[in-house]
Amino acid sequence: MKQTLTKKMWRETGSAYLFLSPALFVLLLFIIGPIVFAVFLAFHKVQLLGTTSFEFVGLDNFARIADDTRAKIALWNTLKYVAIVVPCQTILALVLAATLNAGLKGEKFFRIVYFLPTLTSSAVLTLIFMWMYNQNGLINHVLEAVGLPTYNWLGDPDVALNAIMIMNIWSTAPYFMVIYLAALQDIPDSLYEAAELDGANAWQKFWHVTVPYLRPVTSFVVVMGLIGTFQLFDQSYIFSAGSGGPNNSTLTVVLLIYQYAFKTLGTMGYAAALAFALAIMILIATLLQRKLSKEESLY
Amino acid sequence: MKRKIGIGKALLYVVLVVYAIITLIPFLWALSSSFKTLEEIVSGTMSFIPKQFTFDNYKQIFVEQELFPRWLLNSVIIAAAVTVLNLLFNSMAGYALARLQFPGRKPLFLIILAVLMIPAQVTMIPNYLILKQLGWLNSYQGMIVPTMINATFIFMMRQFFINFPRELEEAAELDGLGRLGIFFRIVLPLARPALAAQAIFVFMGSWNDFMRPLIILSDPQLFTLPLGLNSFKGQYISYWNYIMAASMVFTLPVLVIYTFFNRYFIKGISFTGGK
Numbered sequence: 001m002k003q004t005l006t007k008k009m010w011r012e013t014g015s016a017y018l019f020l021s022p023a024l025f026v027l028l029l030f031i032i033g034p035i036v037f038a039v040f041l042a043f044h045k046v047q048l049l050g051t052t053s054f055e056f057v058g059l060d061n062f063a064r065i066a067d068d069t070r071a072k073i074a075l076w077n078t079l080k081y082v083a084i085v086v087p088c089q090t091i092l093a094l095v096l097a098a099t100l101n102a103g104l105k106g107e108k109f110f111r112i113v114y115f116l117p118t119l120t121s122s123a124v125l126t127l128i129f130m131w132m133y134n135q136n137g138l139i140n141h142v143l144e145a146v147g148l149p150t151y152n153w154l155g156d157p158d159v160a161l162n163a164i165m166i167m168n169i170w171s172t173a174p175y176f177m178v179i180y181l182a183a184l185q186d187i188p189d190s191l192y193e194a195a196e197l198d199g200a201n202a203w204q205k206f207w208h209v210t211v212p213y214l215r216p217v218t219s220f221v222v223v224m225g226l227i228g229t230f231q232l233f234d235q236s237y238i239f240s241a242g243s244g245g246p247n248n249s250t251l252t253v254v255l256l257i258y259q260y261a262f263k264t265l266g267t268m269g270y271a272a273a274l275a276f277a278l279a280i281m282i283l284i285a286t287l288l289q290r291k292l293s294k295e296e297s298l299y
Numbered sequence: 300m301k302r303k304i305g306i307g308k309a310l311l312y313v314v315l316v317v318y319a320i321i322t323l324i325p326f327l328w329a330l331s332s333s334f335k336t337l338e339e340i341v342s343g344t345m346s347f348i349p350k351q352f353t354f355d356n357y358k359q360i361f362v363e364q365e366l367f368p369r370w371l372l373n374s375v376i377i378a379a380a381v382t383v384l385n386l387l388f389n390s391m392a393g394y395a396l397a398r399l400q401f402p403g404r405k406p407l408f409l410i411i412l413a414v415l416m417i418p419a420q421v422t423m424i425p426n427y428l429i430l431k432q433l434g435w436l437n438s439y440q441g442m443i444v445p446t447m448i449n450a451t452f453i454f455m456m457r458q459f460f461i462n463f464p465r466e467l468e469e470a471a472e473l474d475g476l477g478r479l480g481i482f483f484r485i486v487l488p489l490a491r492p493a494l495a496a497q498a499i500f501v502f503m504g505s506w507n508d509f510m511r512p513l514i515i516l517s518d519p520q521l522f523t524l525p526l527g528l529n530s531f532k533g534q535y536i537s538y539w540n541y542i543m544a545a546s547m548v549f550t551l552p553v554l555v556i557y558t559f560f561n562r563y564f565i566k567g568i569s570f571t572g573g574k
Contacts (some may be wrong), residue, residue: 009400015478016401022384023392023448030445031414032424039505041424052428099314106315112561113319116326121507123525127532128329131539135344138328170321198490202307231418234509238529250325254420261424262514268424275420 018231026165041272048268061273073248074256077161081232082285083170085165086225092173093221094214097180117171117177122234129167130154130239154239157249164235164250174229176221183217184210220295223286224267230282233258253278326550333357333544340540354542360531363446364433366519367545370527375552377442377523378505384447388495392448393456394482397463408457414450419510437518446505452497459493460486495563503553523547 017024042061044054065071096114100107116165132138133153138213140150187210197204211218233254234284236244244251255276261271332340333356335349344350360367392561395401396408426445427436435441463486471481487494509525516522519530529543536542557564 012478013401014401016395017400017402019391019395019399019482020407022388023453026445026448027410027414027450029429030426031422031450032410034429035417036420037428038421041428052431087492093313093350096318099311102306103307104313104315105313110315110319113322115557115564116322117553119503119557120326120550121509121525121553123507123509123528127542127546128325129526131332131543132325132328134539138324138345141345159409174322185496205318227418228345231420234525237513237530241533245516257420258514259426260508272424275397275418275424279421281419284417298537 026228038275040099040271041269042276044269045266046268046272047266049265052271055151059270061270062277064270065274065277069257070248071253074251074253077249077251078230078232078253079086081161081165082226082229085169085229086222089169089173089176089225090218090221092210093176094218095171095181095208097184098178098210100181101184111178111181114174116174118175118178120171122171122188123238124237125167125171126235136207155246157245160239160246160249164232164239168232168235172225176225176277179221180214180217183214187213215293219289222289222293225240226285226289227282230278230285253281304545314431316515318441320437329543329546330512332493332540333470333547335470335540337540356540357548359541360545360548364531364541366522366527367531367548369520370522370524371548372522373439374506375418378437378502380443381505382498382502384443385449385452386498388448388457389452389497390415390487390490390494391482396457396488397451397460398468399478411453413448415454423510423514437516440523441515442512442523446511449501452501455497456490456493459490463489471538492563495560497562499556499560506553 013211028140040054043056043058045060051290053221100111134140135150135152135155139153143150151159153159191209191213192205195209200208231254232252236250236252236255237258240246240250240255242255242259242263244255257271257274258277260267260274331349332346334352334354336351336353336355337544339350392411396404396411409501422538430436430441433441435444465484465487468481476484507525508523508528512526513524513529516526519527522530528549531545532542
C-alpha cells in the first residue's frame, strides 16, 4: 500500500515538473536570471565592444544618478505625467462606466466604440495624434474654430508633454472603464433602493453609494494606472524620434534608461541602476497608494 | 417629475454621444487621410471626405515599400507563435499548480506571483545581454522564446483550474487516461473560454509591442509592424497619407479579432483585473 502511494507521488511529481518545464525554463533564463543579472550590472561598468566586459564600480552608478541633470529632468517629467494622468483617467473611467451603466439603450454600441483606443497599438495612436497635432492639423483647426488659442503641440517644450498626456488619458481610460463596468454589475440594487427611500437623487446615489462601494476597485485601478504611467516609453519615443525632445520636455525615466543602455556606449550599468531606481519608485508609489486608500476606508 | 427624468436621460445621452465622437474622430481622421492625395494633405483642408478619393497610398506602401508586407508577415508569425505557445504553456503550468501535488508547489506559486510585480525595465537590459550571448538578437526565436509564457496568465489559468469540476478528470482516469491524456483531451477543450480571453490579450500584447522589438531587432528585414511603422515615419516624414494608410493596415487585424471575440474581451479584463 505504502509503496503504491509513493509511486503515485513520484509519478505526480514527474508529470507536474513535465507540465511546468517550459514555464520554468523561461522563468529561469529570461525572468529570474535577468533579475539577478540586473543587480550585478547595476554595480558594474559594462563595455559592449567586442567581447562584453564588466568592471566593478561599487555604488558609483547609483551615486551618478544624483549628479545627472537629464535624470532629474526625466524624473520630473515622469512624476508630472503620473500626477496628472492617473487621477484624470481614473475619474474619466468611472464617469464613463457609470453613464454606460445607467440602463440606456445602445449601451453595447457605445461600449464597443469607447474601447477602440485600448485595442489600437501605441505606435499607431501616437502617429495618428502626431498627425492631428500638426501645427496646421485638425486639433489646431478645431481650437481656432471655437476661438481658443492654438499651440505648436509637437515643437513647443511647454506643451509637448501635455500633448502626450491628453492622448494617453483618452486611450487608457476605456480599459479601466471596463473594469469599473464589471464591478458596477455587482452592486446590489437594494443599496440604491434604500438610498431612494431616503430621498437621494441620482447624483447623491452616485456619490454616496456607487463611489464608496467601488473603493477597492478604484484602488486597483489607481495602482495599475501608477504602474503603467511610470513606465511611459513608446509614446515619448515615437513622438520625439527617440530623443525626448523638444528640449528634453518628453524625456521620461524609461526613455532615459533606453538611451543609456542602447544608445550611448559604456553606460549600460548606469542604465541598470536607473532601472532599479524606477522599480523602487513604482513600489513606493504603489505602497503609498495602498496605505492611503486603507486609511480612507476607515471612515 | 416625469419630465425631470427625461432631462436627466437626455443629458446622459448627450454625454455618451459626445464621448463617442471624441473617441471616433482620430480614427475617422486617420482613415480619411489615408485615402487623400498628398496634394490635399499638404493644402491643409479640413474635410473628412477626401476631395479626390485615392487608393494610391495603400498601393504605395504595399508595392513600392517592399518591406511593408514583410513587416506584416513578421508580426503575424511572431504574434501567432507567441499566442499558441502561451496558451499551451500557461495552461500546463496553471494546471500543475492547481491540480497536482508535488514538492516545490507552494514556493513556485509564490515566485510566479512575485514575478508579476517586477517592471519590465529591470529585466530588459540583462535580457538583451543574454539574447546577445545566445546569438538570438535579430531572430524570431529572440522575439518568441522569452515571451512564450506569461506569469499573469499562469496565475489566471491556475484560478480557472482550481474551480474546474474534478469529477470529469476522475472519470477519465478510470477510463485509463494518463495525466497528459486527461489534460489534452478533457481539461484543455473545456477551458476554451479562459483560453479565448487569454489568446486575445497575448496576441494583442505581442502585435502591439514596441519596446521589445526595438531593442532586439535591428535588421529592417525582421522588423515587426510597430517598428516598421516608426522607421516608415522617419523615412516619409511629411507623407502623412502613407503613414496613415500603414497605420490603418496595422489596426485592421485587431479590429477584426475584436469584433469576433468581443465578449471574451470583457470577460478577460474582469478576469485579469477586477477581482
